[in-house]
Amino acid sequence: MAALDTTTRIQAPELLAFDFELAGPWRRAWAYGLDLILRGGAFAGAVIVLLTVTQWFSSYEDLVQTHEAFMLLLWFALEWGYHVLFEWLWGGRTPGKKVLHLRVLKTGGYPIGLQEAVLRNLLRAADLLPALVPGSVFTVPSYLTGTLVSAVDPLFRRLGDHVADTMVICDRPRPLPWPREVVPPIAAAERLGLPQRPQLSLSERQVLAAFCHRWHEIGEGRRDEIALEFATLLADRWSCLLPASPARFLQVAYQQWLDGQSALSNGPQGPRTAHSAGPP
Amino acid sequence: MNQADLLSNRSKSWLELQRLTNGQGRHGKGLTAQDYMELGQLYRQACADAARARSAGVDEVTLAYLDTLLARSHHLFYQAPPAAPGAFRHLLQVRFPQAVRANARLFAAANLVFYGPFFFGLLVPLLLPGFASALLGADQVEQFRDMYSKINDEGRTLGSGSAAVSYYIQHNITIAFEVFACGIFAGLGSLFMLSYQGLVLGTVHGLLIADGKGMNLLTFVCGHGPWELTAIVLAGLGGMRMGLAWVDTQGRTRMGSLRAARQDIAAIILGAAAMLTIAATLEGLWSPSQAPPWAKWLMSIVQIACVIGYLARSGLSRNLRSGLDVSPRRP
Known part of the structure; x- marks a missing residue:
């Protein structure tokens, strides 16, 4: 297709090139937001369960302190592990990406492995800079760096994608454009x-x-x-x-x-x- | 073949392929082995269809449909190999130490970047009493004094101990990841953050030493320091390697240079994270314990030997650099 289109051509081993539709920053931001909500929800749910359980055993001081340990570990796992694990084990998709039909692929068009998932998601720490409200407990990412970098890249890659050699594509299934109904029928x-x-x-x-x-x-x-x-x-x-x-x-x-x-x-x-x- | 032919003859098998790419097999829900056999056939046929459609000048809408169908089945057909059992052990045992050794000079530089400011920070508070509060702020200084002056006296229960371990995992690995990630800015981010971490850490030590509580803090730090400090330096090494690949391309394109270094970079940062997990466990449970100081120092020496031995010797017998992925070589 034309160079202006947001697609990339992949050479398949079947001696054939076909076009992948690329996902731009806007669609990816929605997926990220959705994942953020899911992560927040999972954390909140876990905290409620933990607090309820520890309430029952409130006489055991050790257990009450253990729940803090769990919460910190969960926070850490959700912050760094969520994207890595899902993209690694779920064919390049987090739940947010699945909803929006986005998928992370190697730039050659092939599925990513652990190494790609780790690199592109650790580099988030650089892509999200500058953090808004610095010094607060929760850093609020602006993703300005990532957005600017992906804006000048023909494959919309942010820094993490550059390092991991990945790209994000959109593969929303299309309906078969045939037979096309002509309404009203042609007389x-x-x-x-x-x-x-x-x-x-x-x-x-x-x-x-x-x-x-x-x-x-x-x-x-x-x-x-x-x-x-x-x-x-x-x-x-x-x-x-x-x-x-x-x-x-x-x-x-x-x-x-x-x-x-x-x-x-x-x-x-x-x-x-x-x-x-x-x-x- | 013309467009009408193509559409009427082939659309049935395209729909079949579409059903498979949506994860719906013929029998029940998941894809069976037979479904995968069929997938391969249908996919290759659809590839041929797409090639013919393009050359026959079929309209863009149908081409876009075929491209999306092919993209989805391509992904299913060329799936990533499942993670091999023992891949992570292979990473820690072979790839990580090998990657560190392959970048030994850069590792030495990273150590200099960290320990230079560290010892600077250590000495200055002894000479200039106001330095620590100027760098860290008066509140922080009080907090550090309060926290570290009696850190070995209380001991830890199971509860407070596990809370501390989790805190150290969360806090330290996050810092390490940030030190690493900022290396993408031509390595400057890692250089800055690594030296800053060294300076702050050194200053805290200098502060406590100036107070006469130095031994107290050092006896605490020696319990996990060999792992923790080395791992922070290694995270910096990962970031510097990444930045260096971007700057010093050795005749490759910048992307190609990054691609060549990617194996090492991933191994180093994952290894550093693993070392920090060990360090956090020690820091939460062993370092604040009421074990006598000589035991802690003895343990510290053992740890130093472990870290050096690990990085210098592990994976030596398997000299072949591993292949493309984290999966171990199969015999």
Whole structure:
């Protein structure tokens, strides 16, 4: 895809390159916030349980002091171990990243191991600088360093990612863009005047496909506005009448092209390509 | 093959692959061995589909769908190897001491950076009584005096002892990690923090010595110092190694230089954390105990021997540097 896109191309061993969608600082900040809430919740829950239990045995002074020990250790484990363990054992995801469909990968596209998880998360201590409210018990991270560093990196890597050679990608599953429902169904009258097998260039097909797939994301009036210029061009070329809705015209035209293609390969005289039986 | 063909012929197996990448096997919930076999086949087929779709000029939306599908199955197909049993032992026994030895000169420099300010801080309070409060603040000075002047007298119960151990683990390892992480700034952060820690620690000692309570504090510190101080220096070493890789690239790109040093860096900081855990246990339970001073000093000498022996000798018999991951070499 274009260089402006937030994707990175991975060379797979299957002699194929495909694009990973990169996760920018904004999405990652949400995941971090979610993890922060989870960590806080886990700590608060543990404290409540510990306090309740120690209340029952309050006559044993040793035990009461032991709960402080537990709480400190838990705090430490949540602060430094949470991200490391989850990213190591859970395929590069913390719960927050899972919710937002983010995943940490090596920059080569492969899953990370313990070493990457440790390095990128220890380096948080540098990425979160400067700490806000310095000198308080709880440092409030600003993540200014990490944000600035990732802003100038094409893979959005913060310092920890640079050292561990990792990146964060977004792999939210997409629905199969097919079969695409055309609402309302195309009437035969709408196809009148269109060529049986419209000829479209690659870029024209791309434009039509993108437009039709984003049909529901665009408001109705805006759709016609966007479609007008291209629809006029096509109507002129095929010397047919432009209907009241140019957007609808494009939708019908795209469908006509697709149907023409299927007819080409399924029809009795249509040439079949060598590979249509499916991959080996 | 044209777009319509591709979509109508192949979408069924794409959906199958999609189901597998969502972690849903054919039978029940998890993926069975058979599911994984199928995954491999479906994944390779989808790769071929994507290549054909690209060359046939299929629209971007379908390509994006295929790319996401491939990304998800690629991750499942090329999973990271599971952590081998004994990986951590291998790290501590072989990789960590080897990494320290491989960076022996830098380790010496890190020691200088730490102990130089340490001894400076030790001497100055004896000559300039106001120095400690100027550096640490009057409140802190009082706190230190109060805390350390009778530290060996009270002993510890199980409760207060475990609380102390946890506190030392949390506090000291956090400091070590920060000393390490700041090394990314061309090593300067580690240099500064390491020397600052040395200065503060030295000043506290100087302060107590000037008060005439020096022996009291030293008898406490000697119980865990060999582990703790060495580990702090090692955390600094990790940070300096990282910064040095960034600055002195030895003909590599900066990223390539970091990549080459990454094995050592990870081993050093994990090893330092392990040493600090040992130190914290000693600091919480043994150092404040009411054992006689000679026993503590004897123990201290044993510890020094242990630390030196560990860093100098451990992993020597396995001279081969380990491979790519923390996993141990299989015979």
